[in-house]
Amino acid sequence: LLKIPLSSEKSPYPLSLNKMPDIKPNNKRSVDTFEGGDSSINGHPSKIPKHSNPFYEMSLMLSLALLPEHLKDIYGSIHSKVYKIVMNYDKNVKGVILCINDLSFTKADSIGRLLEERPHILFDIMARVTVFKPREGDELVGKVSKICSTHIGLKVFGVFNATIGKNELLEAGFTFDGKIPSWQCTSESRKKSVYALGSSVEFVTVRMSEAKGLISIAGKLK
Numbered sequence: 001l002l003k004i005p006l007s008s009e010k011s012p013y014p015l016s017l018n019k020m021p022d023i024k025p026n027n028k029r030s031v032d033t034f035e036g037g038d039s040s041i042n043g044h045p046s047k048i049p050k051h052s053n054p055f056y057e058m059s060l061m062l063s064l065a066l067l068p069e070h071l072k073d074i075y076g077s078i079h080s081k082v083y084k085i086v087m088n089y090d091k092n093v094k095g096v097i098l099c100i101n102d103l104s105f106t107k108a109d110s111i112g113r114l115l116e117e118r119p120h121i122l123f124d125i126m127a128r129v130t131v132f133k134p135r136e137g138d139e140l141v142g143k144v145s146k147i148c149s150t151h152i153g154l155k156v157f158g159v160f161n162a163t164i165g166k167n168e169l170l171e172a173g174f175t176f177d178g179k180i181p182s183w184q185c186t187s188e189s190r191k192k193s194v195y196a197l198g199s200s201v202e203f204v205t206v207r208m209s210e211a212k213g214l215i216s217i218a219g220k221l222k
Contacts, residue, residue, distance in 0.1 A: 053138075054132055054133060054134040054135070054138050054140065054205075055098075055130060055131070055132060056093075056095070056130070056131045056133060057128060057129070057130050057131070058093060058128070058129060058131065059126065059127070059128055059129075060090075060092065060093060060126075060127050060128075060129045061106065061124060061125070061126055061127075062082065062085075062124070062125040062126075062127060063122060063123070063124055063125075064078060064081050064082070064122070064123045064124075064125055065120035065121070065122050066078070066081075066112070066120065066121045066122075066123065067119060067120060067121075068119060068121070070121075071121070078103070078123070078125065082100055082103065082125070082127070083100075085097055085100075086098070086099065086100060087159075088213040088214075089210045089213050089214065089215050090131075093129065093131045093133065094133055095131040095132055095133025095215075096131065096132045096133070096160070096215055097129050097130070097131055098129075098130045098131065098132055099129070099130045100127045100128070100129050100130075101127065101128045101129075101130075102126075102127060102128045103125055103126070103127050104125070104126050104127075105123065105124070105125060105126070106124040106125065106126050132157075132160070133208070134205045134208055134217060135205065135208075136205055136206060136207060137204060137205060138204070138205040139202065139203070139204055139205070139222065140156050140162070140202075140203060140204075140205060140217070140219065141156070141200055141201070141202050141203075142154030142155055142156045142162045142200070142201050142203065142219075143155050143158070143198065143199070143200055143201075144195055144196065144197055144198060144199045144200075144201060145197070146197075147181045147182060147183070147195070147196060147197055148181070149166065149176045149178065150165070150166050151163045151164060151165045151166055151169075152164045152169065152183060152195060152201065154201055154203070154219075156217065160215060160216075160217060161214075161215070161216045161217065162203070162216070162217035162218070162219055163216065163217070163218055163219070164201070164203055164218075164219050164220060164221060165218070168219075168220040168221060169183050169221070171220075172185065172190075172220075172221040173185045173186070173187045173190070174195070174221075180196055181196070182194050182195060182196040183195045201221070202221075202222050203219035203220060203221055203222060204219055204220050204221070204222055205217055205218075205219055206218045206219055206220055
């Protein structure tokens with residue numbers, strides 16, 4: 001073990017690495033989640049049903065490897081490495097990490113570890129992370145970004161990709177109109193009868209898939 005001396009002064013780097021959605025925590029749930037309401041990511045507002053919120057807050061331990069050259073600025077190096085996981089899918093939390101708060105070392109004396117002849121110095125960091133991870137049955141709102149005969153492409157919070165396939169649209173009573181283009185429904189039971197570019201669509205999550213750190217949500221109409 002290699003003991004790394006750290007200053008007792010407060011780190012000059014902000015602990016919040018990305019702006020959190022403007023929503024209030026609810027501490028009554030067994031898993032820390034957020035109450036529904038109006039929220040936004042990167043300036044894109046969206047309405048979240050109160051009974052179906054895809055945002056979660058949880059604790060996460062991060063193991064970081066620093067090179068000796070990073071020891072002259074340990075806090076800055078940790079900040080830089082941790083920031084790289086923001087807005088990427090993480091298999092440990094099974095969702096996209098939106099922001100990181102309350103960074104702290106897991107041991108009071110901040111011990112860095114060396115393994116065999118490797119030059120890296122390992123640190124264990126605890127953090128509180130806010131995660132976006134919609135589950136099957138969660139209700140979301142997306143804005144139509146693509147219209148074609150096989151599906152509707154959506155942007156959720158202006159960031160996350162979602163699709164509603166042709167079969168789901170046909171089952172809901174919609175037909176494709178290639179002239180506009182749009183998906184249209186004549187059923188009076190539907191609040192929204194036409195979906196075109198820029199339309200807002202309320203949908204139910206069917207599944208979430210991930211590839212190379214990016215997620216895609218498959219949904220169906222409510």
